[in-house]
Structures are given as C-alpha cells and as structure tokens.
Amino acid sequence: MLSSFYHNAKIDKKWSLLTILIILLFGIPLLTILLNLFSGPGESWEHIKEYLLLDYLSNSIFLMVSCSIFTLILGVIPAWIVSTYSFPFRKLLQWLLVLPLAFPNYLTAYAYAGFFDYSGIYEQILAKFFEVDHISHIDVMGIWGLACVMSFSLYPYVYLSARSFFINQSQRQMSAAKVLGAGRFKAFYSIALPLARPAVVGGLLLVVMEVLGDYGSAYYYGVSTYTTAIFRSWFSLEEPETAVYLSAQLCIFVLFLIVLERGFRGRKKYQFNSESTYRMIKSTSNAYRQIMFILIIMIPISLGFILPLIQMLYWASITFVDVWSTPFLTIVWSSFYLSMITALICIFISLFLIFAAKWSRSHVIERLSSLPVMGYAVPGVVIAVGIMIPTLTFDKWLINMAKDYFNYSIEFLINGTLIGLIFAYVVRFFAVAYHPIEASIQKTGIRFDQVAQMMGVQKWKRMLQINIPLNKLGLISGVMLVFVETMKELPLTLLLKPYGIMTLSVKAFEYASDERIAETALPALFIIMTGLIPIFLLNRMMNI
Amino acid sequence: MTVLNIQRVTKSYKLYQKHVLSNLDFTLQKGEICAFIGESGTGKSTLLNLIAGLEASDSGKIIIGGKTVDSDGTFIAAEDRSVGFVFQDFALFPHMSVKKNVGYGLAKTEYKTARVSEVLRMVELESYGDRYPDELSGGEQQRIALARALAPNPKLLLLDEPFSNLDMALKSQIRNELFEIIKATGVSCIFVTHDANDAISLAHKIAVLDQGEVIQMGTPKALFDQPLTPGIARFFGEINIFNHKDFQHFEIKLAKADFYGIRPEQIKYSLKPEENSHSVIIIKETFHGLWRKYRVKLSSQIELDMIVDAQTPIEVKEVFITLPLENLLAFHKQD
Numbered sequence: 001m002l003s004s005f006y007h008n009a010k011i012d013k014k015w016s017l018l019t020i021l022i023i024l025l026f027g028i029p030l031l032t033i034l035l036n037l038f039s040g041p042g043e044s045w046e047h048i049k050e051y052l053l054l055d056y057l058s059n060s061i062f063l064m065v066s067c068s069i070f071t072l073i074l075g076v077i078p079a080w081i082v083s084t085y086s087f088p089f090r091k092l093l094q095w096l097l098v099l100p101l102a103f104p105n106y107l108t109a110y111a112y113a114g115f116f117d118y119s120g121i122y123e124q125i126l127a128k129f130f131e132v133d134h135i136s137h138i139d140v141m142g143i144w145g146l147a148c149v150m151s152f153s154l155y156p157y158v159y160l161s162a163r164s165f166f167i168n169q170s171q172r173q174m175s176a177a178k179v180l181g182a183g184r185f186k187a188f189y190s191i192a193l194p195l196a197r198p199a200v201v202g203g204l205l206l207v208v209m210e211v212l213g214d215y216g217s218a219y220y221y222g223v224s225t226y227t228t229a230i231f232r233s234w235f236s237l238e239e240p241e242t243a244v245y246l247s248a249q250l251c252i253f254v255l256f257l258i259v260l261e262r263g264f265r266g267r268k269k270y271q272f273n274s275e276s277t278y279r280m281i282k283s284t285s286n287a288y289r290q291i292m293f294i295l296i297i298m299i300p301i302s303l304g305f306i307l308p309l310i311q312m313l314y315w316a317s318i319t320f321v322d323v324w325s326t327p328f329l330t331i332v333w334s335s336f337y338l339s340m341i342t343a344l345i346c347i348f349i350s351l352f353l354i355f356a357a358k359w360s361r362s363h364v365i366e367r368l369s370s371l372p373v374m375g376y377a378v379p380g381v382v383i384a385v386g387i388m389i390p391t392l393t394f395d396k397w398l399i400n401m402a403k404d405y406f407n408y409s410i411e412f413l414i415n416g417t418l419i420g421l422i423f424a425y426v427v428r429f430f431a432v433a434y435h436p437i438e439a440s441i442q443k444t445g446i447r448f449d450q451v452a453q454m455m456g457v458q459k460w461k462r463m464l465q466i467n468i469p470l471n472k473l474g475l476i477s478g479v480m481l482v483f484v485e486t487m488k489e490l491p492l493t494l495l496l497k498p499y500g501i502m503t504l505s506v507k508a509f510e511y512a513s514d515e516r517i518a519e520t521a522l523p524a525l526f527i528i529m530t531g532l533i534p535i536f537l538l539n540r541m542m543n544i
Numbered sequence: 545m546t547v548l549n550i551q552r553v554t555k556s557y558k559l560y561q562k563h564v565l566s567n568l569d570f571t572l573q574k575g576e577i578c579a580f581i582g583e584s585g586t587g588k589s590t591l592l593n594l595i596a597g598l599e600a601s602d603s604g605k606i607i608i609g610g611k612t613v614d615s616d617g618t619f620i621a622a623e624d625r626s627v628g629f630v631f632q633d634f635a636l637f638p639h640m641s642v643k644k645n646v647g648y649g650l651a652k653t654e655y656k657t658a659r660v661s662e663v664l665r666m667v668e669l670e671s672y673g674d675r676y677p678d679e680l681s682g683g684e685q686q687r688i689a690l691a692r693a694l695a696p697n698p699k700l701l702l703l704d705e706p707f708s709n710l711d712m713a714l715k716s717q718i719r720n721e722l723f724e725i726i727k728a729t730g731v732s733c734i735f736v737t738h739d740a741n742d743a744i745s746l747a748h749k750i751a752v753l754d755q756g757e758v759i760q761m762g763t764p765k766a767l768f769d770q771p772l773t774p775g776i777a778r779f780f781g782e783i784n785i786f787n788h789k790d791f792q793h794f795e796i797k798l799a800k801a802d803f804y805g806i807r808p809e810q811i812k813y814s815l816k817p818e819e820n821s822h823s824v825i826i827i828k829e830t831f832h833g834l835w836r837k838y839r840v841k842l843s844s845q846i847e848l849d850m851i852v853d854a855q856t857p858i859e860v861k862e863v864f865i866t867l868p869l870e871n872l873l874a875f876h877k878q879d
Contacts, residue, residue, distance in 0.1 A: 455649020
C-alpha cells in the first residue's frame with residue numbers, strides 16, 4: 001500500500017505527508033492513553049477496584065442518565081414550542097434559551113451552592129419578604145443537586161439540536177398526520193419526536209460527554225466520578241499509571257457511546273430532501289396559551305441563566321473591591337492570550353487540513369483529514385494525561401541529548417510549559433473550529449479555488465485572496481467558539497498549566513476550593529461575558 | 545494541429561462502483577468546438593474535470609498541446625495546464641470587482657490592464673469593470689466568466705453546461721453572442737450540455753456520451769441525420785420508433801434492421817389515398833402554438849405521432865399517411 005502511494009504520480013506527496021504528520025500529532029494523547037491500557041494500573045488499583053470503583057461507576061452512570069432525562073425535558077419542550085407556535089417575545093425567548101451555554105457548568109454549580117446555602121439569597125428572600133420563621137434548608141450539595149444544576153447549564157445542547165431539526169423539518173409529514181386526524185400533541189409525540197431522535201440523541205451525546213468530562217462541579221459537590229478519580233490518582237495517590245488506566249477506561253467508554261449513537265441511527269433515513277423541507281407554519285394561539293408558553297419557556301431560562309447570574313452579580317457586588325486588582329487583570333490577560341493563540345492555531349490547522357487534503361488528490365487522505373475532530377469527544381482530563389506522559393518522556397530525552405551531545409543544559413520544552421498547554425487545548429478544541437470552517441467551505445464550494453487554480457494562481461495566493469476572504473464568517477465563528485471554550489476549560493488547564501500562569505477558570509476553581517466561593521464571581525462574570533459573544537453569533541447564524 | 549488528445553482514459557468512483565468514464569478516446573483540433581452531450585450521470589462533467597486537472601484519471605493518457613498532463617507516471621496540476629474553464633454557476637469571485645475577476649489569472653505586468661480592457665471589450669462589457677458580480681444580470685455574469693477564462697489566453701476552453709443557469713429568453717440571445725466571441729478568438733473549445741439545440745447550433749462536432757463511453761461522434765448534421773441509436777435520435781427531437789415486424793405493414797423494402805424510426809414532422813399525410821399511403825384514424829390532437837401534434841392509429845393497431853403546421857389543421861377523422869423512404873432511420877441493437 002505504501003509502495004503504491006509512493007509510486008502514484010497523481011497523489012501530491014508533500015501535502016499528503018504534511019496532513020498525515022498533523023493527524024499523528026493529534027493522535028498522540030489518545031494513542032498514549034489506549035496503549036497504556038495494556039501496561040496495567042498502579043498499586044492502588046486493587047484498592048480502588050475493591051472499595052471505590054463501584055462508587056465512581058454508579059455515580060457517573062447516575063449523572064449521565066439523570067442529566068440526559070432532565071436536559072431532554074428542559075431542551076425538547078421549549079424547542080418544540082418556539083419552532084411551532086407564534087406568541088409574543090418568541091424571538092427573544094428562543095435567543096435567551098441558549099444563554100446558559102455561556103456558563104461553564106462548574107460556575108452554575110457554584111452559583112447554586114451559594115444560592116441555597118445557609119443565609120444564601122434563597123433563605124434571605126424567604127426571611128425578609130415572606131417573614132417565614134422556620135426555613136427548611138434545601139441541600140443541593142449532593143448527587144441529585146449536581147444532576148440538576150448540570151442539567152440547567154447543559155440543556156441548550158439538546159435544545160439547539162432539537163430546535164434546528166424542528167425548524168427545518170418537513171411540513172408534509174405533519175400535514176399528513178393532521179389530515180389523518182392527529183392533533184398537534186399527537187403529531188408531536190408520534191411524528192415529530194421520533195423523527196427528531198437522531199438530532200436529540202446527538203445533543204444528548206454532547207451532554208453526556210460534558211458530564212463525564214466535568215471536574216469542577218463534581219469536586220465541589222463532593223461527588224466521586226471517573227474524572228475526579230483520575231485527578232485523585234494523579235495528585236493524591238501520586239500514581240500516574242492508575243490515572244492513565246482510568247483515563248483509558250473513560251476514553252473507551254466515550255468512544256463506545258459514539259459508536260453506539262452511530263449504530264443506533266442505523267440505516268434509517270431521518271433527513272429530508274431540501275426540496276421537501278420548509279419551515280413549519282406557526283399557528284397563532286390564544287392569550288391563555290401564549291402566557292402558558294412564555295411561562296414554560298421561562299423555567300429553563302431562569303434555572304440556567306437568570307438565577308445563577310443573579311447569584312454571581314450579588315457576589316461580585318460584595319467582593320469586587322477585594323478581587324479587582326492588578327494580579328487579577330494579569331489573570332484576565334493570560335486567559336485572553338491563551339484562548340486567542342489556541343483559537344488562531346485551531347483555525348490555521350483547520351484550514352490547512354481541509355485544503356491540504358484536497359490538494360493531496362488522495363481520497364484516503366481526505367477522509368483521514370477530519371480524524372482530529374475526535375479530540376472534542378475525549379474528556380479534557382484524558383487529553384491532559386495523554387499529553388503529560390509522552391511529553392515528559394520527550395522532554396527528558398531532549399534534555400539528555402542536549403547534555404550528552406552539546407553539554408548544554410535546557411529546561412522542559414513542552415511538559416509543564418505553555419507549549420504543552422496550548423497543544424492540549426488545540427487537540428481538545430480543534431473540532432470547534434473545524435466544523436464551522438468546513439461548513440462554510442462546503443457552502444461556498446471549492447469552485448472559486450478551482451477557478452483560481454485554473455488560472456495558474458499559486459496555493460498561498462489563492463488562500464489569502466480567495467479562500468480566507470470568502471470564508472471569513474466561518475473563520476470568525478471558529479475563532480470565537482474556540483476562544484470561549486478555552487476560556488471556560490478547567491480540568492485540562494488544572495493539570496497542564498505551567499507554574500506561575502493562572503487563568504480565570506482555574507482562579508474561580510481555586511477560590512471555590514478555598515471556600516471563598518463569593519470571590520469566584522468576578523472571574524466567572526468575565527468568562528460568562530466572553531461566552532455571550534459567540535452565542536449571539538450562533539443565533540444570528542441560525543437566522544432567528 | 546491537435547490541441548487535445550485523450551487516449552483510453554478511465555475514471556471510476558468507489559462510491560458508485562462503476563466506471564464513470566471507460567476507455568475514452570478523443571481528439572480536438574485547433575479552433576475546433578466540440579459539444580459533449582448525454583444524460584445526467586454519463587460522465588460529462590467528470591471528463592471536463594479530468595481535462596482541467598481538477599481530478600486525476602485512473603488510467604489512460606491526456607495530452608494537451610503536445611504535453612502529457614495525465615498518465616500513469618505524470619500528473620500536471622490544474623494551475624499549470626493553461627486551460628480555461630467556465631463553470632456552470634460561473635463562480636465569479638463575489639468579493640472582487642469585474643476588473644479584478646477578469647485580471648485575476650494575469651501576471652502583474654504592464655499589459656495586465658490593457659488585456660483586461662481588451663477582453664471586457666470583446667464581451668462588450670468594458671464599462672462594467674468596477675461593478676461587483678451581484679450587480680450583474682445572469683447574462684452579464686456569463687460573459688464576465690467567459691472573459692475571465694479567456695484573459696490568460698488558454699490553449700483550451702472548457703464550458704460546463706454554460707447556459708443551464710440562464711432563462712430561456714436570455715439563453716437564445718446569449719448563446720450565439722458567446723460562441724461568436726469564442727470563434728473569434730480561435731481557441732479550441734469543449735462544452736458539455738444536455739440541450740441538443742446548443743450542441744447542434746454551436747459545435748463543429750458532437751460527441752455523445754453514454755455510460756462513460758463515446759457512442760457516436762460526428763458533425764451535428766451527421767448525428768441528426770444518422771443517429772446510431774434510438775436514444776441519440778430522441779436526443780435531437782421526437783421520433784416514432786417501431787420494430788421490424790411493425791414495419792412489414794408498410795410494404796417498403798428496407799435493409800433489415802432491429803428498429804426503425806421516423807420523426808413526426810417527416811410523416812406526410814393526404815386526405816385521399818395515394819401510392820404507398822395507409823389509412824389512419826386520428827385518436828388525439830394537441831395544439832403547440834406553431835404546430836399541431838396528432839396521434840394516429842393504423843389498422844394494425846400501431847400508433848404514431850405526426851406533426852403538421854398549426855395553420856392547416858386536419859378536420860377529418862381519417863387521413864392517409866406515407867413514410868418517405870429517405871427519412872426513415874434504421875437502428876441495430878447495440879451490444
């Protein structure tokens with residue numbers, strides 16, 4: 001096969017090899033983790049297996065299942081209402097429904113912990129305005145509470161995919177159901193919902209991945225999950241082998257979920273031809289219904305955005321003077337430049353892989369070129385562990401080489417440095433940049449590049465003068481989305497950030513861990529504010 | 545002088561698991577205009593992509609201007625082939641003015657501006673240089689796309705369904721104008737189309753593609769008068785097809801063939817019996833503006849379509865038809 005590749009004059013070797021090189025680079029963390037599965041765990045594995053594993057497993061599964069059910073309810077019902085009925089403030093509400101995406105789930109978790117804390121806002125309101133003498137305390141700090149708060153922050157994934165499907169679904173199926181005597185409700189659960197299944201399952205898969213990858217919320221709520229176990233093995237037990245072993249198990253489970261979802265979709269065709277797809281006609285409803293719809297939609301918005309935001313603003317108002325300082329601005333700057341560098345690298349590599357694959361003139365390379373998007377499915381902590389191990393080996397080798405051959409002493413080049421951290425971010429968030437760029441290029445078509453090519457124009461010139469200007473919206477979306485995801489990222493940053501570098505997410509985590517939870521508000525509000533920008537962009541792109 | 549020489553070129557896509565082009569041979573001389581016609585999916589656009597270098601062939605050889613550009617051991621990229629391409633959707637760069645679009649493929653020399661003006665003058669849109677593609681009509685976009693392709697003086701010009709994006713009224717006007725320009729430049733040209741009128745009126749020769757093979761090639765007149773298969777005959781207009789057994793009824797001595805055909809407008813009719821005429825009953829009449837179509841039935845139950853001038857409608861139920869021998873087409877079953 002290699003020989004036929006080498007001798008095939010029609011395949012451009014330069015672009016093919018560069019593409020393969022980048023794919024291999026992206027594959028390092030995942031391959032490291034999977035290969036380490038065979039080398040076995042450390043000494044404490046037996047202890048974990050006997051006393052803790054069941055807990056990790058049952059808690060993780062419980063969170064997965066409960067969050068799936070909650071986000072399904074919180075996501076699908078509003079999605080159906082806003083895409084089927086017309087009522088006052090519909091456009092505004094469907095935009096507001098997405099806002100919880102701006103909150104990383106650990107910040108929502110902190111906000112709820114504070115809101116229902118002894119003498120928190122909830123108890124203050126009851127005591128002050130309703131003069132309740134005996135307030136029964138609501139304890140959210142457990143696995144049920146965690147499942148709820150995570151669902152409040154994660155339901156937009158289900159909402160967005162379901163709404164996108166409902167907006168574009170064929171009116172013909174619904175009309176057919178109606179003329180056969182089905183009411184709107186029956187048509188919803190017997191036609192629209194089964195047809196929306198792949199879209200909803202796709203959204204749920206994202207929810208499950210976020211739940212499995214979460215560290216900040218579970219740690220703060222005292223719930224042991226697979227991810228917290230990986231941290232514990234690494235930091236408390238100081239046993240990287242066990243951390244890697246657990247990471248490998250988690251990784252295999254996530255890959256299994258992806259395969260299951262694909263298999264579940266099977267060969268059934270859920271999509272419609274574009275010709276038969278047009279927006280459903282919004283029916284006008286009576287006033288009572290309109291109020292009911294608005295109230296239903298306000299539930300997830302309040303739980304996922306308004307309530308945590310009130311808590312954060314309250315905390316910010318009382319801690320602003322203490323937190324706002326020059327060191328804090330340095331943290332803002334570090335988060336900003338780390339996120340921006342990551343975003344720009346992701347954009348560059350996305351563009352490179354998309355076009356290099358085309359220029360390679362090899363179908364195999366073209367198919368392989370999208371492999372790095374897998375990084376997004378792998379929890380941040382797994383990527384961090386998968387990068388730590390090989391880079392440590394590489395750096396040690398490099399140091400020895402420099403010493404032995406050049407008698408020169410050097411520091412670690414990748415491990416524990418910004419290079420290692422940014423590399424991990426890029427592996428994790430590459431897909432976030434790749435998808436909007438790929439979609440934009442698909443929409444624009446490669447005709448323009450081909451026209452320029454036929455005129456004898458070189459690749460770099462075509463890239464600068466044709467492909468980048470024509471796909472600038474996709475590129476900007478990609479930059480924005482990666483920027484925000486990087487700002488929000490916690491577990492990977494916690495593991496890989498170099499000494500002396502602090503980010504907003506890690507600072508918020510540290511405040512929460514030190515029981516200075518009110519101080520999390522200012523870094524949190526910075527993260528949320530940056531998170532709102534791409535949400536606004538996303539809504540514009542979805543033509544609301 | 546041969547500008548393009550295609551030798552036994554084959555191309556297949558794994559997805560379809562069949563050859564899109566199969567052992568295709570073809571040559572094009574300097575200044576010649578050739579139309580490739582055929583149904584959708586017969587490999588017309590793939591052929592253009594292979595010639596342009598946007599795709600690579602599986603086997604065979606493509607030679608442009610005496611230089612091998614695609615063979616087992618060679619592949620010259622599209623940017624180095626000196627081939628102009630006008631895409632079906634024109635693909636004008638939306639963020640560039642007309643002038644920049646046209647001059648895009650030209651090297652930065654002192655002649656660039658002059659050349660841009662020259663080709664814009666050629667397509668009669670010299671004053672449109674500062675406009676943007678979305679400020680142009682469909683026909684104007686078409687001409688700018690042609691100007692852009694011609695500007696670098698390509699050895700060969702390729703046009704993919706050049707008129708399919710234009711409405712009928714615009715199409716007939718643009719079609720001849722465009723090809724007058726192409727002929728004036730003397731560039732060799734290949735265009736693919738599924739419209740027989742385009743091919744007949746514009747090309748020096750026509751190649752009919754079917755399942756990746758050229759099944760007939762010749763001048764427009766040769767293809768119209770002597771189509772090799774009923775399918776090709778149908779491509780150029782309506783035709784009545786009947787088999788040998790049906791034909792015995794007419795008592796005309798013909799070389800034995802598997803099928804015979806005659807175009808509806810070539811059937812002659814009279815109100816009274818004539819030599820070699822046959823009585824038919826009119827079973828259906830449809831009005832088409834300039835002409836009327838009659839569906840007639842012979843005593844042997846064979847049904848034929850017949851076209852007559854709309855000014856002279858037939859007002860009786862029974863007429864007598866004759867099939868002129870010189871207009872009869874004979875077809876043999878293809879392997």
